[in-house]
Amino acid sequence: MKGKNNFGKVLAWGAAATAAGVAAKKAYDYSKKQMDLKNEENISHMENGQAPGKAYFVGGGLGSMAGAAYLIRDCNMPGDQITIFEGMHILGGSNDGIGTPEKGFVCRGGRMLNEETYENFWELFRTIPSLNNPARSVSEEILSFDHAHPTHAKARLVDKDGTILDVKSMGFTQQERMAMLKLMNTPEEKLDDMTIEEWFADMPHFFTTNFWYMWQTTFAFQKWSSLFEFRRYMRRMILEFSRIETLEGVTRTPLNQYDSVIRPLENYLRKQGVVFAENCTVTDIDFADGDGITAKVLHLKDNGIERQIELQDGDICIMTNACMTDSATLGDLHTPAPEPVLRPISGELWTKVSAKKPGLGNPYPFFGDVHETNWESFTVTSRGNKLLKLIEDYSGNVPGSGALMTFKDSNWLMSIVVAAQPHFINQPMDQTIFWGYGLYTDREGDFIKKPMKDCTGEEMLIELLHHLHMENRKDEILADVVNVIPCMMPYVDAQFQPRKMTDRPKVVPAGSTNFAMISQFVEIPDDMVFTEEYSVRAARIAVYTLMGSNKKICPVTPYVKDPKYLMKAVQTSYR
Template sequence: MKQKKKIGKMLVLGAAAAATGIAAKKTYDYYKSKKGQKEETPQAENKKAYFIGGGLGSLAGAAYLIRDCSMPGNQITIYEGMHILGGSNDGIGTPEKGFVCRGGRMLNEETYENFWELFRTIPSLENPGRSVTDDILNFDHAHPTNAKARLIDKEGNILDVKSMGFTQKERLALFRLMNTPEEKLDDMTIEEWFADMPHFFTTNFWYMWQTTFAFQKWSSLFEFRRYMRRMILEFSRIDTLEGVTRTPYNQYDSVIRPLELYLRKQGVVFAENCVVKDIEFAQGEGITVKALHLKDYGIERTVELSDRDICIMTNACMTDSATLGDLHTPAPEPVLRPISGELWSKVAVKKQGLGNPYPFFGDVHETNWESFTVTSKGNKLLKMIERYSGNVPGSGALMTFKDSNWLLSIVVAAQPHFTNQPMDQTIFWGYGLYTSEEGNFVKKPMKDCTGEEMFIELLHHLHMEDKKDELLHDVVNVIPCMMPYVDAQFQPRKMADRPNVVPKGSTNFAMVSQFVEIPDDMVFTEEYSVRAARMAVYTLMGIKKKVCPVTPYFNDPKVLLKALKTSYR
């Protein structure tokens, strides 16, 4: 009992207030109540805005310029090096060749404050009079997550993961970390913090937390601490993933397409297949963008900015250099030259305060993992997985095979998962964190495997190998996707390695991505991109309206008490 009191005291140490602040569901009412109040609108008539990169951060930034700054859409240009928008929010494919999800972006109703607020003003594509937020939350409430097969052992047994599995020493170390100031954690890894506690990495908690968020032992202690504090609500339900909010379709169809259509209707200019090769800054101490040097469909040209214009850059992308295979071909070894990280490295040497990309893009052996997407005729396999797991498609979130050499997990979403998916096809995806390891059954490293070989390895872990031939007969395609930098944002770093959204001394330049610094928030989320975009636009445009704050659940005694009790389950 004394130990519990000690940990409880550590949890609330330094808490600024008992109140939780504005929760995400209350944020909607808060901003609705402010709607009638007058706010100064900056003069945007003679301004132009240039976004580098066509991911969620840039699209959200354009929406904020239109909605909150009254900037005409035709004065906003978004440059994207690929032929398609969305960045890491993807979902493409055809019924004939199969579909691809490089990954899944899980949402959270309680902690994605700016995401939900923005998408309440973006019209639904399928339901007139409703918003994208309405679509997602209505769908999620009708399809609640309650994973019944979160961890599975090598014998095929579904494990009871109610207990986190901590020793008392591990509890103390975990809660001590959550109350340690970040300035003491420069360049540290998770493994270093638990160096004398190897058992920690065999607990139910670690297997579930690691595979839910894609952490590794060598990941940044900064980020692990931020996740623990920001997602303290999820600590008590990590075994069921009840806090996961799912979109009706993949994130490209559910999030990017409606936002893109809204922006196109507003007249925003999209320049696809156009790479920004360099940024030219004005001479002197400040940070003022004067020109952008482009390669537009292979033709080099320059765009000059006036003193009134603004430039917002995606300084890096975690799905850079991703490669795709197919049923009979492994994903090719990537050309290790991240386009967005390359531009970041160019500008970082020109001005102080623009961060340092090298800790994030220096070691692909630590930052890669591989996903695979299975497209099948009929629903035979999905029905077998449903009977095995106890979850209908869309209700189970992750299933992790904890003894897999690849640390294999799969996600079976509600069907259909694509808007162009036929009713007689089913789709699911999975991923492995250890791509250089030899499979338990297919004796090859994951990175060298074809889609068929990954499928066979999965069937063995499901103990369905006796059905291999008939299940393979139904397969349209299994598409492996190697992503060399997908975990780059989790790499150990110094606080100064990530630039501020608006760097000190900037007059017209900002950066948005998973590689900028936002105190208290956590990377690898949709919210991070949207929050960064809102911060960038409001600061550069002089908007007085506040960005939705990070909801301080870590300061809520009720939430902390529940987390404490969970640690003893």
């Protein structure tokens, strides 16, 4: 793994508290009698048509909003008894998509859904009405759109000469195939703190294969990423392995994820009376003394004013313990994204609470090295469709059908995605938008001789045009540009950092009576982070456990045990 920077210097906000939390790793024995009594009480209330107490969610992302929906739908909690605290002025967390025709549009990232593996996501959104047609569900709307606009990338990898590569072969050696097979069958308990690079240490060729370039850029892995997560992705997404070169398993939303997922869910919750406290940050949480974990007081900074909320018997608190897009900064056509202030608010809260009780995880491995966890995206807004038409002619994919196109020899390891148009609810018909990102922001560009992180939006677009071998059209393309918005995200890969099994807390920690944690930084066996499903599954686990519900959670579909998919995977590895 690359050299670690000093966490005490880079993130002074957390070092002392984290050390105290780590020193207290061993969790108290779960108080079964206490929890059984609570569950019996909760079930009794729910059988009478009323859930007890109030619910407080820390963070206004997809996980918290899904949790609120589960409380209303499955636990009979009135919406007005649920409060969601969000430090920003807008909900959705990392599910974003915003802008204006005059200043351009921006998505910090692009979330890929999957019809076969996002079990709880689809189940939940089958009960959330579409904004466009309330008679249909969000799930129906997304899947209908996707079936009408199937993904089949024809230009998945492009080399420095502008040649679209034939990537049907994964490019493995026999040694690499055996190493992959061994990893798939190695227990996670033996992989503490290991990186992908360490597993393939004597096989440098692995990182030059078509497979690695495609897998890495589809999911944003790095050589120094966690071997845990690489293994989980390979097992969880084994059905994608055989179609990684076309990305046919990618399910796209009609618009960006904020418009297609967050807005209908927010609309549903507001109609149910859920209270959204925006511009309100939870700065600390006090717990009851003694054994066990019982949240007692929430400390708030509400529109600049400090106040407290005391939890009563029957109340629950569900906290987003970290956010991958924390501390993100935006630039524009002529301005690089500013250097982020390295003080992630969500990570700071996690650091504080982890020092107070055992079993609440350890944020250090995830927020300890911004040089390993950052990458940068850019969103291009243009008048007309000239550039998109050039990309379509080059790639053979109409907008919305190609998923990722990666320039494998790019110093930045740049990729772009052209979605179906329009991609925003307020996007004019005479404007077009696409998104891209680079994994290596400290490296100098191949044509713009500056690190990506120091580039303006215009410079990023010019670098892309050179990789497309369209530099001779630069002036006419730039003349149509409304804006190119760079977005630096210092912690966007934090969930992939090498870790120990104990570093991510359980959704409901041992000994908890009313407290849970949800995010991409909690531990859910067999499932994979950096997905919409992980947020929704975590929320469902938190709500059902704290409320004593006996309703079932959709399990992780065991494709890795299905002989059909195993055979396809073996055949693919030998292509």
